[in-house]
Amino acid sequence: MDPNRDSDDILRAKRSHDHSYMFDVAFSQRATQRDVYQRTSQGLVSKVIRGYNATVFAYGPTGAGKTYTMLGKTGEPGIMALTLSDLFAKMEQNQATSRYRVTMAYLEIYNEMVRNLLGPSVGILDLREDAHGATVVSGLTEVEVHDSDEVMDLLTRGNLRRTCEPTAVNKTSSRSHAVLKVTVEQQSRVLNMCQKIRTGVLFMIDLAGSERAANTRNRGLRMKEGAHINRSLLALANCINTLSSGGQYVNYRDSKLTRLLKDALSGNSFTVMIAHISPASSCYEESKNTLKYADRVKHLKTKVSSNVVEVDQHVSEYQACMESMRTRILELEGHAGVAGGRGRQSVY
Ligand SMILES: Nc1ncnc2c1ncn2[C@@H]1O[C@H](COP(=O)(O)OP(=O)(O)OP(=O)(O)O)[C@@H](O)[C@H]1O
Ligand SMILES: [Mg+2]
Secondary structure (H helix, E strand, C coil), rough: CCCCCCHHHHHHHHCCCCCCCCCCCCCCCCCCCCHHHHHHCCCHHHHCCCCCCCEEEEEEEEECHHHHHEEECCCCCCHHHHHHHHHHHHHCCCCEEEEEEEEEEEEECCCEEEEEECCCCCCCCEEEECCCCCCCEECCCCCECCCCCHHHHHHHHHHHHEEEECCCCCCCCCEEEEEEEEEEECCCCCCCCEEEEEEEEEEECCCCCCEEEEECCCCCHHHHHHHHHHCCCCCCCCHHHHHHHHCCCCCHHHHHHHHHHHHHHHHEEEEEECCCCCCCCCHHHHHHHHHHHHHHHHHHCCCCCCEEEECCCCCCHHHHHHHHHHHHHHHHHHHHHHHHHHCCCCCC
16 A cells, blocks of 8 residues: 555546566465575575576565575574575485585675675675676685585674674664575586586575665765665666666676676576565555566576586596496496306407
8 A cells, every 4th residue: 555645636546556466476474484495496406406507686675574584593594594405405315426516605795895705804806707708706715615504604604794784774784785606516426438517606695675765864884885785776776677678788887786696687597586575554665666676577588508518538537437337348248147147258
């Protein structure tokens, strides 16, 4: 209900204020963290393991529950923790046939500066583009991880460094966008002449919330942060507008956030957007805008393909491969001989 709507205004009373949107799923306030996880990012786990890129991002006004959804709180882990524990469980199941290497990086974009949340010191990092046009963060600390406990430990440490301050709207307001990057490299354990390495990258992003200075009553540094947050979210909204209207020139370079999200919005990525809205009429404008952008994002198309590189083997590995094949052939011949009731001899 629009709180500013005047029911006595005869001219406007008949105008329809209803809007319908079509989303993949909508959650009520009774939804648990696991309900949200299962219907949003659970499906991405097996894709990342198979070498596809995926992105999950939480969007919405300040105080609407983005950090709660992505990070959660003690006893109620959010999407980041639930996804990673599923990821490790799936890799464990495939241990016999595949070898994995998992690395993670955690960064925040604070006042248009990219900061390392896992490095020895919170340095400011640069964004640049690689030969394929993908955005890379130079100097970002990538830590190899072996189980979900290790990941949780790193996440907790990273979160302590993240910029979070109380405002009039949210006691624990995120003043930065936090980006968790998990890279999974998968290689078959079966020896082959040409080994394939699949690399899937999963981004999980807790955006800072859009805010109106009047609501947050922010002054000084909080106000400056708010301006940066709004500017990068506006850049994101502009990219979404251009992409959804079929525009050719998308201005990703307007902010660090959009440069990082470029692939998630139009490139090689399976992308899930979780829009957060408040049912309070005091949040009418914010909820309306959030729904509008979520609806536009729903129409965006990405082009996904698995990231596979073939690695030529070293001569010694060819020899090992031939050796393993020869043993296998002899074994099979032995079985065939026993089954057929006659002996055979082969020379290799
Ligand atoms: N579904 C929920 N169940 C229980 N508590 C919740 C839920 N959603 C949000 N909260 C609580 O509401 C408060 C505000 O939520 P949160 O910090 O996640 O908002 P936010 O969208 O991240 O805001 P900001 O943009 O300012 O960072 C927090 O104390 C959080 O724990
Ligand atoms: Mg937050």
